[in-house]
Amino acid sequence: MAVNEPKKIIIDTDPGIDDAMAIFVALKSPEVEVIGLTTIYGNVYTTLATRNALHLLEFAGRTDIPVAEGSHVTITQGTKLRIADFVHGTDGLGNQNFPPPNGKPIEQSAAAFLVEQANLYPGKVTVVALGPLTNIALAIKLDPAFAKNIGQIVLLGGAFAVNGNVNPAAEANIFGDPDAADMVFTSGADVLAVGLNVTHQVVLTDADRDKLTKSNGKFAQYLCKILDVYFSYHHDAYSTKGVYLHDPTALLAAVNPSLLTYTEGVVRVQTSGITRGLTILYNKQKRFGEVTEWCDKPTAKVAVTVDAPTVVNLVMERLMDS
Numbered sequence: 001m002a003v004n005e006p007k008k009i010i011i012d013t014d015p016g017i018d019d020a021m022a023i024f025v026a027l028k029s030p031e032v033e034v035i036g037l038t039t040i041y042g043n044v045y046t047t048l049a050t051r052n053a054l055h056l057l058e059f060a061g062r063t064d065i066p067v068a069e070g071s072h073v074t075i076t077q078g079t080k081l082r083i084a085d086f087v088h089g090t091d092g093l094g095n096q097n098f099p100p101p102n103g104k105p106i107e108q109s110a111a112a113f114l115v116e117q118a119n120l121y122p123g124k125v126t127v128v129a130l131g132p133l134t135n136i137a138l139a140i141k142l143d144p145a146f147a148k149n150i151g152q153i154v155l156l157g158g159a160f161a162v163n164g165n166v167n168p169a170a171e172a173n174i175f176g177d178p179d180a181a182d183m184v185f186t187s188g189a190d191v192l193a194v195g196l197n198v199t200h201q202v203v204l205t206d207a208d209r210d211k212l213t214k215s216n217g218k219f220a221q222y223l224c225k226i227l228d229v230y231f232s233y234h235h236d237a238y239s240t241k242g243v244y245l246h247d248p249t250a251l252l253a254a255v256n257p258s259l260l261t262y263t264e265g266v267v268r269v270q271t272s273g274i275t276r277g278l279t280i281l282y283n284k285q286k287r288f289g290e291v292t293e294w295c296d297k298p299t300a301k302v303a304v305t306v307d308a309p310t311v312v313n314l315v316m317e318r319l320m321d322s
């Protein structure tokens with residue numbers, strides 16, 4: 001890669017208030033070039049995720065970026081989806097009832113678009129996955145070379161040795177499609193997981209929100225309108241006076257990996273039972289005397305620490321930039 005050539009990223013997203021923040025931060029990050037958005041259910045159903053993705057790009061004046069619609073069902077074709085609209089509002093964007101976008105998604109499915117771009121720029125595209133991992137798993141199924149051709153998959157997902165946010169076992173994006181997540185983690189692709197163990201340290205406070213309100217940045221102004229619902233959810237659910245910056249942290253891990261530290265090991269996902277969605281990392285500290293479900297599987301990187309003040313500052317700076 002030539003010096004200073006921006007990293008090509010595709011954001012797989014279910015917007016979502018913190019998704020909107022991550023998308024705006026990406027658009028304001030000269031280190032990366034957003035070459036597409038792909039959509040998925042999670043915070044809202046896929047159809048609404050697509051509408052919101054188009055709307056966010058129109059607001060940003062970036063209708064040059066294609067949106068490819070993703071799966072409406074889980075990788076096992078399950079249609080009973082868990083939708084977290086209680087976190088983001090029924091419209092996914094803070095109950096603002098924005099007008100419908102003018103644009104349309106491209107004809108290609110999200111998985112086909114991911115495969116095409118990975119083949120076009122082998123080893124050069126980073127997928128930043130901010131929702132359940134169905135589209136990424138479908139791309140792996142569609143093209144056995146996808147895991148090798150994709151540069152990196154940076155995903156917001158998992159709760160490594162801490163409680164989840166759906167229940168004590170599971171984080172929402174992994175819980176949304178645990179079978180897809182297990183496929184992605186064991187695919188052999190360069191996977192970097194940013195989980196709740198890290199993102200629960202990255203808090204945007206009331207004081208930060210006041211600064212956003214006072215700034216002239218158009219993204220800051222937009223976000224202040226939609227953030228209320230996200231703040232009240234956090235206040236009720238966690239008794240915090242601030243919100244977790246899950247998706248922006250994962251995005252910034254793709255922009256500047258040195259903001260976090262990582263460990264590496266085999267990650268498996270529980271796909272059934274009361275711990276469905278649990279992510280278990282084998283840290284290689286013990287040689288087990290028997291064959292386990294972690295044996296002979298490719299490894300993934302898992303974030304363990306984060307420079308939270310710098311992440312929050314970067315998010316603020318980029319959103320306030322007008």
Ligand SMILES: O=c1[nH]c(=O)c2ncn([C@@H]3O[C@H](CO)[C@@H](O)[C@H]3O)c2[nH]1
Nearest residue numbers: 016018084087130165171172173246
């Ligand atoms: O079901 C959810 N419960 C939450 O508390 C919550 N907080 C944020 N989110 C979204 O899911 C991912 C974090 O688990 C992020 O991508 C948020 O958009 C949540 N989803």
